[in-house]
Amino acid sequence: MNLAVQLAPNNQRGLLLKNSVMTASGTFGYGTEYADFVDIQRLGAIVCKGTTLEPREGNPQPRLAETPSGLLNSIGLQNVGVEALIKEKASMWVGWQVPVIVNIAGESIDDYGRLAARLDGVAGVSGLEVNVSCPNVKSGGMEFGTDPKAAASVTRAVKKASSLPVIVKLTPNVTSIVEIAEAVAEAGADALCLINTLRGMAIDVSARKPSLGNICGGLSGPAIKPVALHMVYQVAGRVKVPVVGCGGIMSAQDALEFIMAGASAVEVGTAQFVNPRALLDVLEEIEEFMLREGVKDISELVGAAR
Numbered sequence: 566m567n568l569a570v571q572l573a574p575n576n577q578r579g580l581l582l583k584n585s586v587m588t589a590s591g592t593f594g595y596g597t598e599y600a601d602f603v604d605i606q607r608l609g610a611i612v613c614k615g616t617t618l619e620p621r622e623g624n625p626q627p628r629l630a631e632t633p634s635g636l637l638n639s640i641g642l643q644n645v646g647v648e649a650l651i652k653e654k655a656s657m658w659v660g661w662q663v664p665v666i667v668n669i670a671g672e673s674i675d676d677y678g679r680l681a682a683r684l685d686g687v688a689g690v691s692g693l694e695v696n697v698s699c700p701n702v703k704s705g706g707m708e709f710g711t712d713p714k715a716a717a718s719v720t721r722a723v724k725k726a727s728s729l730p731v732i733v734k735l736t737p738n739v740t741s742i743v744e745i746a747e748a749v750a751e752a753g754a755d756a757l758c759l760i761n762t763l764r765g766m767a768i769d770v771s772a773r774k775p776s777l778g779n780i781c782g783g784l785s786g787p788a789i790k791p792v793a794l795h796m797v798y799q800v801a802g803r804v805k806v807p808v809v810g811c812g813g814i815m816s817a818q819d820a821l822e823f824i825m826a827g828a829s830a831v832e833v834g835t836a837q838f839v840n841p842r843a844l845l846d847v848l849e850e851i852e853e854f855m856l857r858e859g860v861k862d863i864s865e866l867v868g869a870a871r
């Protein structure tokens with residue numbers, strides 16, 4: 566049975582995953598945080614927390630609010646910054662079997678280019694995931710992901726600065742995600758990831774104020790799965806590069822839906838807050854499904870429902 570997937574077929578280095586189950590950025594720290602609960606080396610890939618040029622403290626508390634079948638977060642890209650990431654985290658990743666992809670976020674196109682250049686050639690870093698979709702920061706983030714021209718410019722800047730495989734992560738907070746996806750693919754993205762969180766809010770009626778310190782946040786979890794699935798279905802039919810599906814995946818059933826919609830791989834995020842073993846459960850249940858159905862190669866399932 567072959568579960569391996571090549572996520573960057575057009576890139577010289579390539580990005581070969583031994584299976585299609587990846588972590589979603591911001592829900593798995595830098596990989597070590599979950600090492601006591603799961604054998605992280607069995608994962609397809611780890612995508613680390615969004616990384617910026619300088620360290621960031623993030624948004625005011627509270628930063629999390631549960632909603633029916635969902636989670637609102639407004640972390641605000643709290644992270645150690647790229648220099649500490651290279652020194653303290655990448656040095657650790659070098660010895661790992663599992664590829665680590667660094668999720669990057671900037672406030673300007675130049676920031677994205679500088680981050681990509683800094684990470685190029687750093688041992689332990691196997692790829693970049695470009696976050697043009699964060700709804701929780703004042704400048705940068707999502708504003709690049711809601712305009713096809715800006716999203717394409719960020720993609721070109723990153724591609725120019727780095728030979729690493731580049732996955733561009735899109736926001737669902739747009740009128741036409743297909744338009745953005747096509748622009749980014751045309752600009753040279755090796756793969757696309759969709760979706761990031763949907764913008765939303767909650768109100769604490771006892772306190773008579775918004776539940777999140779930042780007022781609005783990003784909605785994730787099962788509540789967004791049908792939206793994410795539809796977007797993956799739409800985009801996978803229009804671009805030639807691999808698509809990574811993300812949004813509300815809680816089980817292998819969910820993951821298989823994304824794969825059959827056209828995703829070559831999946832990222833699992835919020836599910837881990839409910840079940841720290843969610844990633845391995847998804848992986849093992851995909852294997853069981855393939856055995857049961859006589860599927861020899863996961864590629865047979867990619868786009869099977871199209």
Ligand SMILES: Cc1cc2nc3c(=O)[nH]c(=O)nc-3n(C[C@H](O)[C@H](O)[C@H](O)COP(=O)(O)O)c2cc1C
Nearest residue numbers: 589590591615638696760761785786812813834835
């Ligand atoms: C607490 C939290 C932090 C997140 N931080 C990031 C981030 O730094 N960069 C990013 O691209 N996405 C970030 N995301 C979005 C997730 O990677 C993912 O796209 C989204 O949560 C949908 O997937 P899920 O429903 O499986 O969680 C974050 C999500 C959560 C819940």
